[in-house]
Amino acid sequence: MRAVLLTGYGDVGKLELQDVPEPVAGPGELKVRMLSSSVNPVDWKLRSGAYRQRTPLELPVILGRDASGEVVAVGEGSRGLQVGAKVIGLVDHAFAEYVVASENAWAELPAELDPVDAGALPLVVLTGAQLIEEAVRPRPGEVVLVTGAVGSVGRAAVFAARERGAEVIAAVRAQQREEAAKLKVDVVALDDATELQRLPRLDAIADTVGGDALAKLIPKVKPGGTIGSVLGEPAGARERGLAVRAHFTHPDSKRLAALARAAAEKRLAIPIARRMPLAEIRAAQTLAERGAGGKIVVRIG
Numbered sequence: 001m002r003a004v005l006l007t008g009y010g011d012v013g014k015l016e017l018q019d020v021p022e023p024v025a026g027p028g029e030l031k032v033r034m035l036s037s038s039v040n041p042v043d044w045k046l047r048s049g050a051y052r053q054r055t056p057l058e059l060p061v062i063l064g065r066d067a068s069g070e071v072v073a074v075g076e077g078s079r080g081l082q083v084g085a086k087v088i089g090l091v092d093h094a095f096a097e098y099v100v101a102s103e104n105a106w107a108e109l110p111a112e113l114d115p116v117d118a119g120a121l122p123l124v125v126l127t128g129a130q131l132i133e134e135a136v137r138p139r140p141g142e143v144v145l146v147t148g149a150v151g152s153v154g155r156a157a158v159f160a161a162r163e164r165g166a167e168v169i170a171a172v173r174a175q176q177r178e179e180a181a182k183l184k185v186d187v188v189a190l191d192d193a194t195e196l197q198r199l200p201r202l203d204a205i206a207d208t209v210g211g212d213a214l215a216k217l218i219p220k221v222k223p224g225g226t227i228g229s230v231l232g233e234p235a236g237a238r239e240r241g242l243a244v245r246a247h248f249t250h251p252d253s254k255r256l257a258a259l260a261r262a263a264a265e266k267r268l269a270i271p272i273a274r275r276m277p278l279a280e281i282r283a284a285q286t287l288a289e290r291g292a293g294g295k296i297v298v299r300i301g
Contacts (some may be wrong), residue, residue: 001019001021001276003095003116004018004062004278004281005060005097006063007060008060009047009049010049011048011128012285012286017151017278017281026075027077028272030101031072032071032100032222033070033098034097034101034301035116035301038296039068039295039296039298040066040123041288042065044066044289047285061093062093064095064096065091066088066119066121067119068087068118068119069099069270069300071087071106074245080158083189085102086115087107088107088121089106089253090105090122090249090252091122096300101295102251103253103256104211104252107256108134111267112264113264117187118263121256121260121263121270123271124131124155125256125259125270126156126249126252126259127156127171128208129156129159129259130249130252130255131160132144132166132206135206135245135246136161136204137226138166139165139166142167144169144203145199145205146204147190147206147207147214149170149172149183150183151209152294154210154273155183155214157208159268161206162185168183168186171187171217174191177189196216196220199217199220200229202221202225202227203222205229206228207227209230210234215234215236224246225242226242226297229244229245232246233294253286270294272295272297273287273294274292275297276297
């Protein structure tokens with residue numbers, strides 16, 4: 001099969017399209033013929049070596065976390081999804097024509113979703129939803145601010161927080177205010193000092209951006225409040241008496257199925273900026289890393 005191999009840490013020149021052996025489904029696993037994947041920040045952070053200490057790689061390696069395709073083989077002991085099922089999944093080694101992963105990584109694809117565009121969903125929707133449900137854990141009526149709310153993870157976090165009955169504030173840059181308003185929640189511009197001063201006291205922050213933006217918001221959280229972040233534990237938060245939870249995304253077939261259904265029903269939208277073939281993975285990663293204004297879908301099948 002054809003797959004994109006990362007041959008060494010560095011720039012996109014270290015990504016090479018090569019022929020490699022097809023994976024085989026083991027017990028409890030599904031083998032999927034890929035239709036699409038997408039580019040996520042973790043891909044270029046792993047490629048560059050920025051995550052070398054946190055997640056060392058055994059090179060060469062196939063990157064890619066998102067998968068959309070069709071089941072072609074079922075491992076011993078697998079139940080539920082069968083050969084021929086259209087699926088999406090949060091997996092490893094997705095920039096390839098075939099992917100094998102645990103049955104728990106896969107969810108059936110709703111018929112209403114375009115199977116190519118569905119490759120944009122798994123990592124970002126699970127990350128945003130799990131950030132809310134497992135790290136922030138808001139109760140109905142609590143005020144939750146989501147940083148980076150118009151990003152893909154942020155949109156999923158806003159959706160999940162509203163599902164739980166929270167009062168949501170979307171925190172974005174001033175130039176993104178109009179787009180954030182489409183989420184039908186309150187909006188604050190992080191680069192507008194006057195707006196930040198007017199913020200109400202927050203019960204929690206769901207953070208997807210970190211850095212100075214989060215540092216400015218920490219004093220706005222009530223004592224005993226919560227900060228959940230996908231970027232590690234922020235400095236100074238515990239000293240203020242806040243509960244701090246760093247979140248790491250994990251596969252969850254049932255939650256992914258529910259989020260895919262929400263996307264099919266247009267209750268959750270993840271914008272797509274471009275669709276590019278696997279052979280153009282270098283250009284796809286470059287474009288995504290520079291900021292494309294939406295997901296870059298990688299067509300495979």
